[in-house]
Amino acid sequence: MEAVIVDSNRAMVGTSAVIESMSSAVNGKEVADVRFDPTAVVPELVPAVVKSEGVDAAVNGGGEEQKREIVLGRNIHTSSFSVTEPDADDDSTGDKEAYMASVLARYRKTLTDRTKYHLGYPYNLDFDYGALTQLQHFSINNLGDPFIESNYGVHSRQFEVGVLDWFARLWDIEKDEYWGYITNCGTEGNLHGILVGREVFPEGILYASKESHYSIFKAARMYRMECEQVGTLLTGEIDCADFKVKLLANKDKPAIINVNIGTTVKGAVDDLDLVIKTLEDCGFSHDRFYIHCDGALFGLMMPFVKRAPKVTFKKPIGSVSVSGHKFVGCPMPCGVQLTRLKHINALSSNVEYLASRDATIMGSRNGHAPLFLWYTLNRKGYKGFQKEVQKCLRNAHYLKDRLIGAGISAMLNELSSTVVFERPKDEEFVRKWQLACERNMAHVVVMPSVTVDKLDNFLDELVEARSIWYKDGDVKPPCLASDIGSKNCCCPQHRMIS
Numbered sequence: 327m328e329a330v331i332v333d334s335n336r337a338m339v340g341t342s343a344v345i346e347s348m349s350s351a352v353n354g355k356e357v358a359d360v361r362f363d364p365t366a367v368v369p370e371l372v373p374a375v376v377k378s379e380g381v382d383a384a385v386n387g388g389g390e391e392q393k394r395e396i397v398l399g400r401n402i403h404t405s406s407f408s409v410t411e412p413d414a415d416d417d418s419t420g421d422k423e424a425y426m427a428s429v430l431a432r433y434r435k436t437l438t439d440r441t442k443y444h445l446g447y448p449y450n451l452d453f454d455y456g457a458l459t460q461l462q463h464f465s466i467n468n469l470g471d472p473f474i475e476s477n478y479g480v481h482s483r484q485f486e487v488g489v490l491d492w493f494a495r496l497w498d499i500e501k502d503e504y505w506g507y508i509t510n511c512g513t514e515g516n517l518h519g520i521l522v523g524r525e526v527f528p529e530g531i532l533y534a535s536k537e538s539h540y541s542i543f544k545a546a547r548m549y550r551m552e553c554e555q556v557g558t559l560l561t562g563e564i565d566c567a568d569f570k571v572k573l574l575a576n577k578d579k580p581a582i583i584n585v586n587i588g589t590t591v592k593g594a595v596d597d598l599d600l601v602i603k604t605l606e607d608c609g610f611s612h613d614r615f616y617i618h619c620d621g622a623l624f625g626l627m628m629p630f631v632k633r634a635p636k637v638t639f640k641k642p643i644g645s646v647s648v649s650g651h652k653f654v655g656c657p658m659p660c661g662v663q664l665t666r667l668k669h670i671n672a673l674s675s676n677v678e679y680l681a682s683r684d685a686t687i688m689g690s691r692n693g694h695a696p697l698f699l700w701y702t703l704n705r706k707g708y709k710g711f712q713k714e715v716q717k718c719l720r721n722a723h724y725l726k727d728r729l730i731g732a733g734i735s736a737m738l739n740e741l742s743s744t745v746v747f748e749r750p751k752d753e754e755f756v757r758k759w760q761l762a763c764e765r766n767m768a769h770v771v772v773m774p775s776v777t778v779d780k781l782d783n784f785l786d787e788l789v790e791a792r793s794i795w796y797k798d799g800d801v802k803p804p805c806l807a808s809d810i811g812s813k814n815c816c817c818p819q820h821r822m823i824s
Contacts, residue, residue, distance in 0.1 A: 335593055397714040407731060415665030426757065445770045445784060446761035448623045448744075452775035458697055466693025470509045470684040471676060477781070479498050486696035492673040492703055493662050496629055496645055499639035506664035507686050508650070511623040513541035514687050515647025515663040519618035519688070520545040520582065522645055522665050524790045525672040526616050527580035534570065534584040535564040537591065539620060542584045551582075561595030561739050562817025564603045581605060581615040587637055587646075588624030591764050592737070592810075593771070599635060602642060616644040621770070622661075623652045624741065631719070634741050644669060650699050653714075653773070660695035683743040707793040718743040725781050732789050735817060737810035743772040746804055751795040759784060766804040 407429055416422045441451055454707035469476045472486045481685040490506045509515045518541065524530065533555040534542045554576070557568040564586070583605070585596045599621070604616050619625065619637055625648040625712070628634045637646060645665035650656045674685035704782060706714070720744040727735035729747050735746040749768040751757050770776075796803060807816040812820050 334384040450773045453655040476569045482693040485700040505667045505670040509661040511659040513650035515661045516541045519645040523582035523616035529578040530582040537589040562589045562592030587621035593742030612642045619646040622649045630715040731811045735806040737814040
């Protein structure tokens with residue numbers, strides 16, 4: 327499918343920013359005249375959908391797929407807050423402090439407003455870390471290896487290792503058999519896991535399903551790895567029949583495999599046991615493959631789902647990573663990466679400057695993130711997480727059933743809280759509810775912070791909007807049969823068949 331990239335600079339022409347920066351020449355220099363309204367809420371501006379010649383941006387029913395333009399988000403230069411030099415008399419007047427306080431107050435108001443309409447991305451916004459405010463005055467940096475203290479004394483390694491031990495118990499690996507660290511985001515966990523696999527097998531081929539997170543393919547490019555994209559089933563999980571074909575075509579090279587514990591769009595969980603069996607059936611012994619499990623969201627949910635297959639180091643896997651800002655609910659991006667200790671020596675090196683070792687990707691790491699993780703793991707514990715998982719799954723089924731009841735195409739994978747449904751026709755609606763979209767699909771990720779009331783408000787607005795979008799019958803809802811299966815599709819064609 328071809329994609330037309332829309333220049334968001336052009337799309338924003340004519341839009342008035344809340345802060346207007348007008349330049350004037352003073353002694354040959356540019357000076358910014360800033361007009362500021364402390365009561366305004368920054369609008370979520372939506373760039374217009376630009377249609378290529380002869381091509382409708384929407385996809386009509388009947389199963390005929392047309393080109394869809396990728397619409398980039400708004401250009402932040404149109405609403406950015408300028409950084410200006412303080413005036414000479416600022417110390418006495420306090421004007422700059424008052425201005426900055428107003429900016430922050432308005433920004434807080436904007437965040438409160440946007441949080442009300444957050445549905446499409448897997449972030450748990452239900453948290454309270456007021457008890458940790460007392461620690462925000464310190465520059466906490468966990469430089470290098472979390473298990474070896476460096477000369478920099480303002481760190482939180484004791485909290486970090488406590489968190490790592492908790493995840494080691496969750497994934498069944500002994501303290502003296504694992505190595506890991508708290509990353510700056512989920513992508514860093516994937517980059518590290520794939521890097522360990524490449525160091526173990528320098529000539530190995532990376533195998534990942536086409537619905538894997540984009541960071542997996544970013545890793546392949548960064549590390550110059552040969553990469554085989556594997557097909558997927560309609561659910562979004564890896565197609566092990568296609569995986570087998572690709573393995574047999576490359577039997578002479580070791581295999582490095584990314585296994586998804588929840589795909590990005592459909593929330594599909596790859597069958598880890600079937601992946602291992604496929605490798606064994608193709609003649610790959612356990613010393614000729616490395617499996618990284620990308621558990622960004624569902625890696626922390628699955629252990630608390632009854633009858634869910636286990637992700638465990640008792641199986642021949644090499645590493646697991648999860649995000650800390652998703653299901654756990656941290657206010658900053660972070661994650662956890664665990665691998666087998668025997669694999670890490672190939673990456674680790676002594677750093678005299680730190681008086682420590684380092685096998686991480688980033689080196690300097692946010693020392694506050696372990697505090698937030700440690701705090702919430704202690705408060706909730708296994709029982710607390712189990713209760714939240716059950717709530718998420720229950721609310722996800724509620725959303726899916728109501729969508730289907732309203733005649734809207736929808737699918738919910740087993741073990742998942744990601745509800746895939748028909749992409750709204752109006753991009754402004756998409757932006758308002760912060761929906762993640764791909765082709766004709768959009769999804770809602772039901773997290774602990776997503777209540778039934780919020781889902782009802784969303785559904786009521788969606789049903790009302792659809793009655794306007796499709797009222798005259800000229801434009802029909804898109805067909806999702808090729809994306810989620812005909813049994814889940816409610817387009818006019820498949821509704822007649824059913």
